Amino acid sequence: MYAKNVLKSYPEKARIFPEAYPSHTNLEQVTSKRSQLYTDEWTPLPNWGTFFIELGRRVAEWETGINRLVVALAIPTRAYAAALTAFGVVLTRATLSNSKIEDTNKYFERLCKLSKGTPVTFFNKARRFKGFYEGVDKSRGQRRLRIRVESRKTGGLTYLVPLEESHKIKIRTTPIRNLPKKQNGRKVFAHSKFIEDILGVEKAKNCFNESQVDCAIFGKINILNKEITQTNFAGSPSFNKIGVLQDVLRVRHFFSTDNPAYRSEVFSDRAKKRPILSDGTIPFVTIFDGASSFIKWRDDWRSSHWIILLDRTEIHFQEAVDIVNQDYINRVDEEGIPNLPSRPPGVELVNYQEAD
């Protein structure tokens, strides 16, 4: 799928960053507030960390139209850069997709207009069911959506979903062949207090119900695993709602339980085969964690936005820089992301648009 098609698929998710804040807003202050994490009870994540989170957010908010965005950075160390950038990407993508639940009436009306038999996912009591939309029920003087979750042979269990709960229904992009005779539903991931702290309770409830790959990282899996699943962070200085980046990133590879909703994926920089996402899509943003990853896998997923993190101490650093410089010469538009946050010392950055 091309980037422009990805954007078309989620038209309500794309927005231009400057529109999100009035012009008089101090962007540096906004950045430090919305992307600030804490590493212990007293210590905020320093500017370098906030920078990477904010970079991920800005790329995730970017609307390029027909082109895709490339952001390449030369950094003093690769440590935590990809993990924090991906955190920013997924956080923003999750929040943007959540914005649609704010207009419940509009969403309810859209569901009412669906054809009977449209496959949907229905969330109920912390479980996820697959089902078919079966039209509108008007009994008891109230319009309710009919969602059938079991086979007709066993009675065809159907839920009646009122307007205020319509956000529990998601339209599936993949078809359903048959419904089971009995369906208990799959357990839905219980969000952590850490996410609540960052997104607020209401948004946290609905953010991560569905699987989609917002971000893919090419790098060293064992090191990324440590950074993403074993380092504690908090969204506020009290540090009483501790979490790990995985709570938001939801890297499919790092889940130990079966089949929870995921939002990102990691691939080894030494993989032998071309990486393919299980749903056949491409990620919204691809992060290359290191020169080797970029050199080896740059021909894949040329349709997604790229964030290239090049550790200056890497053996292939210069080779990767030369490729970026060559691509920069062939760019379609010089204009990249405006108002980027101040770069930390030792970080150099180039950003441009490339034809899809």
Add this chain to the structure above:
Amino acid sequence: MIDMSLSDVRKIYDCSNRVKITYHPVEQSNFEYFCVALKNFKRLLNEAAEDDYWRDFLYPLRRYQFELSAAPLPFNTTSASDYINLANLQKQLSCLKVSYPDLFLPASRLLSQLDILSNSSSNPLLSIYSSIYKSNKQRKIVLLLKESRLIPPVEELISQNNLLNTVKVIVASQLRSLVCHDKVILIGSPYWFPKYVLTAPRTSEIDIVYYRWIRSKWKDEPVFIGSVNSSQSPIKTEIKNTVKEVKPKIDSEIIAAKLEPTDVLMPTIDWSDISQKISQLHSVNSDREEIEAKLFLLEGNTSAVFLDREAKTFVIDLQEEVNSRVQRISVADIEADMFILLRTSGGGDYIVPVANRILNNLGKDVENIRNLQQEWKGRLKLAVKRQGLHSVSQNLVKQGSKIAKNELNIRNWMSELSIKPRKEKDFEAILKFVGLGDRCNKFYEAAYLLDTAHRSAGKHIRKLLLQEVCNADLTQLEQLGSMEFELEKVDGGSMTAFRVVDIDPEIHNVPVSKTAQILEI
């Protein structure tokens, strides 16, 4: 890269923020005269400087110039005796008088200057280094050298000085980790080192001790042509005054010249020269099985190794976590700065003796198994020799092996390094073709047992190596570029890890027996 914590990363960004470079230019008129005279002599020779004769004449002089500029060693250092033979040079000089009369005078001046220097115990780089150290006693200071091979003589020298013996001597690749130091003292021109030493510093203080006549002022330049303008301030720099010494009367024109950093560096690797030298080491025998191999230059620049480009080999990757550091990877995936593990006692591949032992322990007749293996491979090789590869390929296809169309596959099947074709129908086609079709099952069984034993041997060795590597202090490996690992449980010796300095882009045809062997060049 391992055991990284957020506080380690914070220190690195702090270093980038606060880094300050202090230059310590050093003067030494005799050495300056020697260096500039050497440059002028090369200029006189022009292109002829690359001829074998002049290269041999210049090599010890260039090496002396480089080592004395790149390490705090006295001019009369004993390590120079490894490569400088003054008597020999004088002999060459006397020949010059007849064959190149115009070059005799400058060459004799050069050698007499070398003679003066080699009798001097002066060590100006060490003096400056000592004075820096004395004013920073309580701090974590490291001394950064360009070459691993310069570390042992420098360590020996500073071990004799009670004041300095706590100092750690390192090479640039050790500054790729997340460990930060209070101060890094760099010897020589910063242009000799990878850029990350200055652009991703692991210290907030870099002191550059260098000879004044070698261009050494670092200029930081953006790496991306479209870099977004930087708002950060440039690196802070300071130049310290150094002790001036009385200059002897030297031609003022010579003194005015400045040397570029590359003028002092040893020449870059000449792969054609190396492969020529290596090919002279073994006589070519057309009966020997040849394979396509890659040539790797090992730490120290004096040894190299051929590895079958289709094979796998053990490497240590210090960028990986402890449990993943020992890996068996394709030769094609080996990169410079990785450490190749080679068997340094017992010779050849380590897998074979271990696999034999595994088969013995299982009560199998190892000799018979290996003989069966030799039998079908021998017949296949003979057929190729008599009929040619193309004809054998066609015959194998007729016998039912589709992939025999690709002649490279037949080469692999003939190689001692491969055990059997992956698919049974290809193996059957070979056996039928070489007239062993009536005993197929025997050959299948032998090949299966060998394959299983080799795989087990590979896993076993990796486990032992991993244990050794996990328990070892790898500082020596990082610092000196090689380290020996004793595998006590395995018969037949030890393995040594060598840093790969460079990789020849060409592919070579070499006898199998010459692969995985360390070759002196």
